[in-house]
Amino acid sequence: MGERELVDGAPGAPLGASRSAVLEVLRAFGPLGVREAAERTGLHPNTVRLHLDGLVGSGLAERAAERHADGGRPGRPRALYRAVRGDEGEGVRSYRLLAQILTSLVAGTMDDPSGAATEAGRVWGRYLADPPAPFQKVGPGEALARLTAFLNGIGFDSRAGDDLVVRLVHCPFREIAEGDREVVCPLHLGLIQGALAEMRAPLAADRLEPFVEPHLCLAHLSRTEAAPDAPDA
Numbered sequence: 230m231g232e233r234e235l236v237d238g239a240p241g242a243p244l245g246a247s248r249s250a251v252l253e254v255l256r257a258f259g260p261l262g263v264r265e266a267a268e269r270t271g272l273h274p275n276t277v278r279l280h281l282d283g284l285v286g287s288g289l290a291e292r293a294a295e296r297h298a299d300g301g302r303p304g305r306p307r308a309l310y311r312a313v314r315g316d317e318g319e320g321v322r323s324y325r326l327l328a329q330i331l332t333s334l335v336a337g338t339m340d341d342p343s344g345a346a347t348e349a350g351r352v353w354g355r356y357l358a359d360p361p362a363p364f365q366k367v368g369p370g371e372a373l374a375r376l377t378a379f380l381n382g383i384g385f386d387s388r389a390g391d392d393l394v395v396r397l398v399h400c401p402f403r404e405i406a407e408g409d410r411e412v413v414c415p416l417h418l419g420l421i422q423g424a425l426a427e428m429r430a431p432l433a434a435d436r437l438e439p440f441v442e443p444h445l446c447l448a449h450l451s452r453t454e455a456a457p458d459a460p461d462a
Contacts, residue, residue: 350419
């Protein structure tokens with residue numbers, strides 16, 4: 230693999246719709262905290278936090294601790310984010326190389342790399358997904374719509390049909406997955422499983438079929454019994 234393939238694209242590379250919306254509110258109203266940015270975009274705070282960190286990583290935004298003229302409030306200061314000018318965000322990013330290093334570490338040092346990756350995906354899927362309102366019943370159709378929106382929000386191009394198969398046309402980690410399927414693909418399956426659990430969806434993700442075509446993976450779902458109204462205390 231050549232050196233150019235180990236660095237990320239320029240900061241001007243296209244952003245997804247959700248991340249672009251977060252960047253626009255930073256440019257218009259920043260600096261903002263996570264909650265203010267979530268209110269202005271209509272996205273869940275956990276999703277906004279993910280996009281804000283991504284914008285910081287790509288050099289399009291910067292993060293700083295809030296300062297108060299009166300000496301500060303008790304406790305940890307919250308983080309504020311602001312968009313940066315184009316000339317401030319220049320420079321090479323090598324997060325693909327970092328991803329390859331960490332993925333190879335999991336694959337080469339853990340007894341069960343696929344199991345560890347799946348569990349990590351489940352935890353992060355629950356953290357990043359938007360839960361329904363208390364006692365809200367989520368049907369299979371709504372669950373599929375929520376799942377595809379969740380996946381698209383983190384960089385996939387996902388499409389779901391009545392056959393309970395989610396078609397992942399674009400994988401944002403494709404270059405890494407091609408070399409370390411035993412880590413990246415189970416991670417993706419775990420993300421879907423965790424997101425469905427957080428949504429209290431009557432669906433389960435049974436398996437992920439990677440690269441059925443060069444740019445297509447399939448997530449196979451199945452119906453389950455109705456989810457409980459709320460998670461156990």
